[in-house]
Amino acid sequence: MQPERTDVSIQSLQSLKFIEQVSPMLSAPDESTWFGALAKLSEQWGFDKILLGILPRPTIRIEDAFIRSTYAPSWRDAYEKRGLVNIAPTVTHSVTRSAPLLWTPELFAGPAQTMYEEASAYGLRAGVTLPIHGPKQEWGMLCFVNDSNPAGDFCRHVDNVLPNLVLLRDLVLDSSQHHLTAHAQPLIPQLTPRERECLAWTAQGKSTWEISHILNCSEAVVNFHVKNIRAKFGVNSRRAAAVIATQLGLIDPG
Numbered sequence: 001m002q003p004e005r006t007d008v009s010i011q012s013l014q015s016l017k018f019i020e021q022v023s024p025m026l027s028a029p030d031e032s033t034w035f036g037a038l039a040k041l042s043e044q045w046g047f048d049k050i051l052l053g054i055l056p057r058p059t060i061r062i063e064d065a066f067i068r069s070t071y072a073p074s075w076r077d078a079y080e081k082r083g084l085v086n087i088a089p090t091v092t093h094s095v096t097r098s099a100p101l102l103w104t105p106e107l108f109a110g111p112a113q114t115m116y117e118e119a120s121a122y123g124l125r126a127g128v129t130l131p132i133h134g135p136k137q138e139w140g141m142l143c144f145v146n147d148s149n150p151a152g153d154f155c156r157h158v159d160n161v162l163p164n165l166v167l168l169r170d171l172v173l174d175s176s177q178h179h180l181t182a183h184a185q186p187l188i189p190q191l192t193p194r195e196r197e198c199l200a201w202t203a204q205g206k207s208t209w210e211i212s213h214i215l216n217c218s219e220a221v222v223n224f225h226v227k228n229i230r231a232k233f234g235v236n237s238r239r240a241a242a243v244i245a246t247q248l249g250l251i252d253p254g
Contacts, residue, residue: 018164022171031179035068038172045161047144049124052172054132054140056180057247061234065140066180075122079115087111094131094141100166102158103127103150126150128158130169138180142169188248189232198225200251203242 021041028034035052042050051069055062062085069076078084085091089112093101101107103126108116119125127145132138144165148154158165191199194215201211208226212219226238233241245251 018167022168026171026175028175034175034179038168039070041168042144045144045164046157047127047146049127049143049145051143051145052140052176054134054138054173054176054180056136056138058137058139058244066176071124071145072122075119075124078118084115087115090129090141090143094129095139098131098133100162101129101131102155103129103145105150120147123147126154128162128165130165132169132173134173138173142172188250189229189245191229191232191245191250192225195225195229195232196251198222199229199238199242199245202226202238203246203251 021044025034025037025041028037038052039050042048049070051067051071053065053067053069055065063080089107090101090103105116124145124147126148127143127150130142130144132140132142142165146154148157197215198211201214206214208219208222212222215222229241230236230238233244235241235244242251
């Protein structure tokens with residue numbers, strides 16, 4: 001029985017140590033302090049570079065994602081201007097997978113090879129990416145990176161710290177909600193009263209003809225409002241806009 005109690009004690013101490021380490025992030029009073037605590041914790045665990053990217057909701061363009069990182073600003077600028085997000089295997093993986101992705105030279109073969117070689121020059125040579133998929137349809141990734149040889153000792157190090165990184169990924173998503181809301185708020189479409197009415201009736205399954213009679217206007221007027229609505233939400237159908245508006249609380253579907 002004694003070894004069993006010892007194991008429990010060791011696990012308890014490890015749990016307490018983890019809670020103590022993440023406490024500054026969880027109790028941070030603002031976004032800057034919050035991300036600073038995350039970056040410091042990442043460095044303590046052997047990764048001097050970190051990137052967090054989250055789309056707070058599906059309707060936000062990837063160019064407007066919530067992104068915070070300690071990568072070199074010049075690399076981030078080049079990455080964005082050249083649209084490298086479209087060929088990055090870490091992004092492709094994170095779209096549909098939840099399992100951590102270990103960076104290897106083979107991972108960046110093909111079109112992404114030049115990108116990887118350039119990133120390595122900025123100290124982004126070895127890393128592990130943890131996809132993010134939240135309960136509110138958030139999507140993104142958390143990358144822990146350093147300038148090690150992406151094999152041997154680095155792989156063993158990732159094996160040792162991966163359980164903590166996975167748990168940290170979940171805590172980051174939970175503790176980021178306030179910051180994500182503040183980031184996404186300006187991007188919520190601003191609807192006119194008549195556009196809200198058209199969307200609300202659309203959500204109830206009404207046709208253009210029916211909506212025109214309910215609102216006492218022509219079908220052309222309804223179509224005009226619907227066209228503006230689709231443009232504001234960046235979708236191709238009124239029903240898609242109605243679904244998104246309902247999720248955002250912009251309309252009551254009745």
